[in-house]
Amino acid sequence: MMRWIVALMTLALGAAVIVTFVNPEFTLAGAGQDWFPTEVGRGAEVVDDLYDTTNWIAVALLVLTFVLLSWTVWRGAGRRDGEGSDRHGSGGLEVLWTAVPAVLIAYLTWIQIGARDEISAATAGDSPLVIDVEGAQFDWRFRYAGADGVLGNLDDITEVVEMAVPIGRNVELRMHSVDVIHSFYVPDLRLKRDVVPGTVTPLRFQIDPEDYAAAGSPATLELRCAELCGWGHYAMVGRLRPMEPAAFDAWLIARGEDKFSNRAAGAPEEPESDGEFEDEEED
């Protein structure tokens, strides 16, 4: 009785793990979506492909080990006293199950290193749009170069929470933090990079026009802090707003003009941050 329970439980677990690992295109009850979020980054599909490749190897090993485990247990528990083997090992098998996994692992390592290069090559090339990103407990602040094209002077354009980015153009973030470690995480771009105080961390990406269209052109992409940064960590969320390049340029110029007209009219200067933590939570 117990041998049946153990064997079937093991098989069921193996099957459940395979189903969950291979990221099936099942529609979830009510959600109607795949497990992975949509993918809109240039080069980001490499991550998904690598995940799939890794899983074919993982699934092969899962099938092998779980079938062997449940079979040996089911069979062995049915043996009677005196029927068991006293075999101590096998040199040939040891060589086999050291060498075959070693080759598989070497292959995986090789394609992973290749994928790293492929991802960085996808956004290589010069003159990216540079955006300065500042992480602070518990919000995101963005700074664009103004009309002079230089970051770090008075005509910079500042934004909070929402970062507008042009579609199909390389973007280079220069990320830094004013307090603790944060992490810039955009699931749809398959990107995550820590924002460490005391250093400026560069990060490049590009929203791929075709992928973006294929993903249904979402109006915003979720940005969130992935590194524990204090009690408000859970709510340190932001957005990326992908824009057509022409619309983006127009928006940037308009923002620059707003800023100066406001200042000329004696309006208070653009706030560094909206400060109110609760404000961001609402949307």
Place this chain on the structure above:
Amino acid sequence: MGALRAAFSRETEVHAVPVHEPRGLIGRYVFSTDHKVIGIQFFLLGLVMLGFGGLLALLMRYQLAWPFTKVPIVGEWLFPGTGGAMTPEIYTALFTLHGTVMVFFVVIPLLTGAFGNYLIPMMIGAPDMAFPRMNALAFWLLIPGVACLIMSMTTPGGGSGAGWTAYPPLTTVGDFAPGSLSGQSWWLMAVTFAGVSSLLGALNYVVTIVKMRAPGLTAMRLPLTVWGLCIAAILQLLALPVLTSGTALLAVDRIFDASLFTPGNASDGIGGQPLLWQHLFWFYSHPAVYVMVLPAMGMVSDILSVHSRKPVFGYRPMVFAMMAIAGLGFLVWGHHMFTSGMDPRLEMAFLASTMFIAVPSGVKTFNWLGTLWGARIRLTTANLFAIGFVAQFVIGGLSGLWLASTPIDSYMHDTYTVVAHFHYIVFGASLFALFGGLYHWWPKMTGRRMHEGLGRIHFVGTFVGTNAVFLMMHQLGLRGMIRRTADPLIQDAVAALQPLNVFITWSAVALVAVQGVFLLNLVYGLFLARRGEENPWRAATLEWESASPPPAGNFRRVLRVERGPYEYSVRPENEVDYLPQAAPMEAP
């Protein structure tokens, strides 16, 4: 290494240690220097802390299923200030405490402290540890450690809210987190006490194993449990000083504003380097994962072999695989820092070294399967938990393939996929080995057997519960749910999967409830079970040469070891199908 090899290769001399029976109840049961009493003390403390850590996990699960709502039953008592609901501050303190308790006060003390203490002298035929008083000190240092943890929860500002990883500057600058006031300092002290305790224990284990083996017990005749414990102890000896100096340096930053890990102004780059702490911390804490799993691997090998009446398949490859895991384990700490912005060349090296740990891990898995192959398997509770260990170790190992790969990790790092991955190892593997070990060595410790029927219910419930809790966490992580979030609903993509979080929470409730069966079994095994079986599993290793429970001094005679530890099913025609390690050679 040469000296170690020399120490292992020669036979140790016979020891005739005078055994002095301690006098009085306190001398015998409280301030005892007997390794068995100390081992049991570690068990008691570890199991109490396991219950505590489990309840913390339940509170966390409640918050994740129904964020910021009133916690039923205990809410008003625990969180009177908020009408019984949790605040984000409380939630961060909860997961920090859960991680700290489970790593430093449950899994490490139970595997190395409890099983290490109880089993090492028994399995190598020694009367006690090499340094019995230091051994007692190792246990008693945990008590102030626990006291410091309790203090950290009750100080103004609340417990540390920086996670068990305690990354600065969150932990060094008081303004950055409420718990970074004195709560963080108490936390540092608690971890330091636990670290020094492990260090003393580790030194003791290595010396005992090297110097006090029974005559004839060469290195390649040691049970794999002893090998696992020995390699784990060596890991601790090499890695713990780094963590302990790290915590001391962090304390210097906090108390004297030294700025070792705390950067100055963001733009000028002056000041300390936060990544330095991450390097120091993971240089210890990755090997710590192997401290938590190598003894478990050893115990599982022993349990599978005894209860399946079959020699461990590939004993030597098993030993070498453990050594390889431990050795590679020192070269992989950077895989916790793939997104930290460290040098890409380092990234590549850590990627490769981490991937290759899969090879010795695979060798172990296949040898466990080889052990079961063709065996006459008894599905005792101990064996069931060992089989469960193998299944779940495979799952935890394979999800590690994603996380070792930097491109995939840059997506999955700090998500629930990581939470799922390491819980498959520390819960699905280490804790299963611990349960298996308890069922297996219980008759040794008490002279009674726990109830097999209750044990089977406990196993099936725990196995189903564990997977119900942790399997779907992979999915939440694939969807982008971050770790340490107090409110999954805040992420739009994840909010759609909230039914999964509710399901996991209910599964966790069931998983904790099933442990009631285990408590019942403990009571049964302590008081109700029949006494009198000296070696109920017919195991061949030395600990069963002693009475059950063993007297002070352990063995009535000097044991002479004649053979390896796993001679099962070697005499199928006989009533006794195995050859005890210390049974005299038969005349040819």
